[in-house]
Amino acid sequence: MSEGTTGTGAPVGAIGDTGTAAAQPAAQAPPATGSKDAPPVHEVRGWSPPSPGERLRILRRSRTVAILGASNKPSRASYFVATYLLSSSDFEVWFVNPNEREVLGRPCYPSLAELPGVPDLVDVFRRPAELGAVLDEVIAVGAPVMWMQLGLADEEVARRGQEAGVSVVMNRCLKIEHARFHGGLHFAGFDTGVISAKRGAR
Helix, strand or coil: CCCCCCCCCCCCCCCCCCCCCCCCCHHHCCCCCCCCCCCCCCCECCECCCCHHHHHHHHHHCCEEEEECCCCCCCCHHHHHHHHHHHHCCCEEEEECCCCCEECCEEEECCHHHCCCCCCEEEECCCHHHHHHHHHHHHHHCCCEEEECCCCCCHHHHHHHHHCCCEEECCCCHHHHHHHHCCCECCCCCECCCCCCCCCCC
16 A cells, blocks of 8 residues: 555655655544555556466565555554554564664665665565655665555566566555455455454465
């Protein structure tokens, strides 16, 4: 999900913590079944959207997730994704934002290069115009997956990433996808009502 929607009612409209639109109060947010305003993701030369099975494999083999554009503001979608991943997944979560010193009581790093290790997956909350530069940073540190949240898609970035050996996911919410594969959401994106303390495999 972008800084536009969350699986638990985060605001719609703000992309990243350098955001381009004002966030709405969480209570007024619509259900997170996708964003009707999100750009369509078309197949492009050298890249096609990962299938559900491929997305599941990405999640299962990932151990560390870097949230790029993390925020300490509860109104931000990145905050909702972070709280979900910390409470409902086995991922080690790292936060990246040069404008934050810590998020949810954990250190926040200025860049991917300054993380304590190479993340398995980079979850991106940034302005669309910055996605090319983000890909360059992902490639430079050797991260194998660049995951763009709902509302974020760039066909040229997808093509370049694929050519560089980076698995690219666009216009998908990491929280929604994780919950969907682990019993929290129907494949259409709706809450199944299943409540469980059991942590499933990634």
